[in-house]
Amino acid sequence: xxxxxxxxxxxxxxxxxxxxxxxxxxxxxxxxxxxxxxxxxxxxxxxxxxxxxxxxxxxxxxxxxxxxxxxxxxxxxxxxxxxxxxxxxxxxxxxxxxxxxxxxxxxxxxxxxxxxxxxxxxxxxxxxxxxxxxxxxxxxxxxxxxxxxxxxxxxxxxxxxxxxxxxxxxxxxxxxxxxxxxxxxxxxxxxxxxxxxxxxxxxxxxxxxxxxxxxxxxxxxxxxxxxxxxxxxxxxxxxxxxxxxxxxxxxxxxxxxxxxxxxxxxxxxx
Amino acid sequence: xxxxxxxxxxxxxxxxxxxxxxxxxxxxxxxxxxxxxxxxxxxxxxxxxxxxxxxxxxxxxxxxxxxxxxxxxxxxxxxxxxxxxxxxxxxxxxxxxxxxxxxxxxxxxxxxxxxxxxxxxxxxxxxxxxxxxxxxxxxxxxxxxxxxxxxxxxxxxxxxxxxxxxxxxxxxxxxxxxxxxxxxxxxxxxxxxxxxxxxxxxxxxxxxxxxxxxxxxxxxxxxxxxxxxxxxxxxxxxxxxxxxxxxxxxxxxxxxxxxxxxxxxxxxxxxxxxxxxxxxxxxxxxxxxxxxxxxxxxxxxxxxxxxxxxxxxxxxxxxxxxxxxxxxxxxxxxxxxx
Numbered sequence: 001x002x003x004x005x006x007x008x009x010x011x012x013x014x015x016x017x018x019x020x021x022x023x024x025x026x027x028x029x030x031x032x033x034x035x036x037x038x039x040x041x042x043x044x045x046x047x048x049x050x051x052x053x054x055x056x057x058x059x060x061x062x063x064x065x066x067x068x069x070x071x072x073x074x075x076x077x078x079x080x081x082x083x084x085x086x087x088x089x090x091x092x093x094x095x096x097x098x099x100x101x102x103x104x105x106x107x108x109x110x111x112x113x114x115x116x117x118x119x120x121x122x123x124x125x126x127x128x129x130x131x132x133x134x135x136x137x138x139x140x141x142x143x144x145x146x147x148x149x150x151x152x153x154x155x156x157x158x159x160x161x162x163x164x165x166x167x168x169x170x171x172x173x174x175x176x177x178x179x180x181x182x183x184x185x186x187x188x189x190x191x192x193x194x195x196x197x198x199x200x201x202x203x204x205x206x207x208x209x210x211x212x213x214x215x216x217x218x219x220x221x222x223x224x225x226x227x228x229x230x231x232x233x234x235x236x237x238x239x240x241x242x243x244x245x246x247x248x249x250x251x252x253x254x255x256x257x258x259x260x261x262x263x264x265x266x267x268x269x270x
Numbered sequence: 271x272x273x274x275x276x277x278x279x280x281x282x283x284x285x286x287x288x289x290x291x292x293x294x295x296x297x298x299x300x301x302x303x304x305x306x307x308x309x310x311x312x313x314x315x316x317x318x319x320x321x322x323x324x325x326x327x328x329x330x331x332x333x334x335x336x337x338x339x340x341x342x343x344x345x346x347x348x349x350x351x352x353x354x355x356x357x358x359x360x361x362x363x364x365x366x367x368x369x370x371x372x373x374x375x376x377x378x379x380x381x382x383x384x385x386x387x388x389x390x391x392x393x394x395x396x397x398x399x400x401x402x403x404x405x406x407x408x409x410x411x412x413x414x415x416x417x418x419x420x421x422x423x424x425x426x427x428x429x430x431x432x433x434x435x436x437x438x439x440x441x442x443x444x445x446x447x448x449x450x451x452x453x454x455x456x457x458x459x460x461x462x463x464x465x466x467x468x469x470x471x472x473x474x475x476x477x478x479x480x481x482x483x484x485x486x487x488x489x490x491x492x493x494x495x496x497x498x499x500x501x502x503x504x505x506x507x508x509x510x511x512x513x514x515x516x517x518x519x520x521x522x523x524x525x526x527x528x529x530x531x532x533x534x535x536x537x538x539x540x541x542x543x544x545x546x547x548x549x550x551x552x553x554x555x556x557x558x559x560x561x562x563x564x565x566x567x568x569x570x571x572x573x574x575x576x577x578x579x580x581x582x583x584x585x586x587x588x589x590x591x592x593x594x595x596x597x598x599x600x601x602x603x604x605x606x607x608x
Binding site: 048049073074079084085088106108109154 | 275355482483485486489490492493494496497499500501502503504546547548550
């Protein structure tokens with residue numbers, strides 16, 4: 001589905017991605033984790049053609065993304081990014097903008113196909129009841145669901161999500177992650193999601209890629225990536241990794257300084 | 271959505287009716303009042319009468335020009351506000367009027383009118399704004415991408431430089447030139463040249479049609495440039511096209527009618543407050559409303575102290591400015607605001 005070969009790119013300044021190699025299989029739910037500034041969002045910007053690669057290539061369904069016309073690319077791949085502005089438009093107007101890549105240049109009104117795709121996207125995300133509400137008057141959770149609905153209206157085969165659960169309470173985090181899981185399982189959409197919460201990544205993702213300093217540090221199942229050695233090494237902080245008694249997936253606990261001093265642990269000496 | 275299309279159609283028809291009504295009103299009032307019933311009589315009475323002369327040689331050309339310029343300026347306002355996602359941008363903020371004013375001042379002071387004729391005046395105005403556009407555009411291009419904030423700042427600065435240069439020219443010029451410059455800077459729809467009126471009409475109506483090619487792109491640009499790119503919009507190409515279109519519309523308006531401020535700021539703002547942010551309706555509705563607004567302002571300008579005439583730019587400034595302030599305090603329906 002997505003094949004990244006020796007990708008090197010950056011903003012001209014100091015920060016960049018170096019020689020990234022990554023493969024996302026069709027139907028997969030892949031999580032990307034890593035410390036702040038490790039290049040997760042930059043990777044997404046390279047995949048969506050916002051950033052030009054200096055070297056290497058990004059292949060989407062076997063074709064180089066720079067060879068795919070922009071409009072066609074947006075009907076195959078959609079992204080829920082952190083910085084979308086919505087202003088005072090209603091949810092329905094906002095979601096319908098997701099149909100833009102399907103419009104002809106001289107077409108002014110949505111076709112019934114556009115309307116039903118938007119309706120389906122809103123129903124899937126449980127936001128259909130909010131369709132007439134302005135985006136500016138949504139709570140954080142509703143807004144995030146609206147963003148996902150807009151991406152779904154694009155009817156993508158690959159969905160990228162950049163930190164969809166930040167600033168949400170645990171109930172809303174679970175709503176969002178359950179939705180992502182459902183889209184992946186029931187609709188067969190391939191999903192790559194950037195997460196800060198290691199435990200959410202562990203519970204929901206089939207595979208996890210850990211990034212550090214613009215490189216891929218480790219890729220594998222949650223059990224392979226989320227070990228205390230790897231996490232301590234990548235994040236430079238002391239953690240304890242246990243098993244979730246219900247799902248038997250790993251979960252990561254932090255250790256406060258006070259406790260560390262009491263027991264005299266430093267992550268380097270373990 | 272079908273309902274929405276119907277609502278839009280009703281809006282446009284209502285605005286069209288308003289336009290016709292205002293035009294008839296403007297035909298009737300003036301130094302000589304003609305009742306609306308008499309208009310038909312005069313039209314069928316044919317050429318030669320004084321009434322016919324007033325209607326077709328004095329008032330109708332001004333109405334047509336008011337429609338063209340009001341429409342063009344409002345359209346340029348909608349486009350630039352949509353592009354910059356900033357409700358305070360109008361064509362003049364981008365430095366276009368400054369450039370045009372400078373061109374016209376140079377024309378007057380160098381007496382280019384004598385060798386090249388009256389049409390050289392608007393031509394110089396247009397060249398002035400075209401030059402400013404080119405400077406602003408090339409200064410704000412970095413690595414092949416148009417930097418919007420840089421563009422705005424450069425425009426404002428060039429605007430200041432131009433107006434200072436105009437002041438300099440005015441300080442150095444003779445008093446008979448001074449009057450011409452001042453009158454032009456204040457803006458007027460008095461335009462004896464029929465060809466220029468037709469040209470202005472053609473440019474603004476063509477501009478309206480071209481803007482509709484980009485109406486969906488403008489809607490998506492409201493989400494931010496990166497989001498627009500995610501939705502398959504070729505952002506750089508669209509920005510370039512819209513920038514050129516707004517410049518052409520403004521340049522042509524300024525060249526023919528001088529500097530008429532606040533139309534491009536106030537009209538789109540009111541239309542957005544009433545009809546929302548969807549550019550599929552906002553473009554056409556602003557165009558029509560702009561026409562109505564400028565025809566009304568011009569009618570006021572020529573009747574308020576008859577037989578003398580005020581510069582229409584003064585009226586649009588006072589009226590448009592006050593309406594804008596009132597609208598701002600009343601609501602925040604501006605694009606890009608949360």
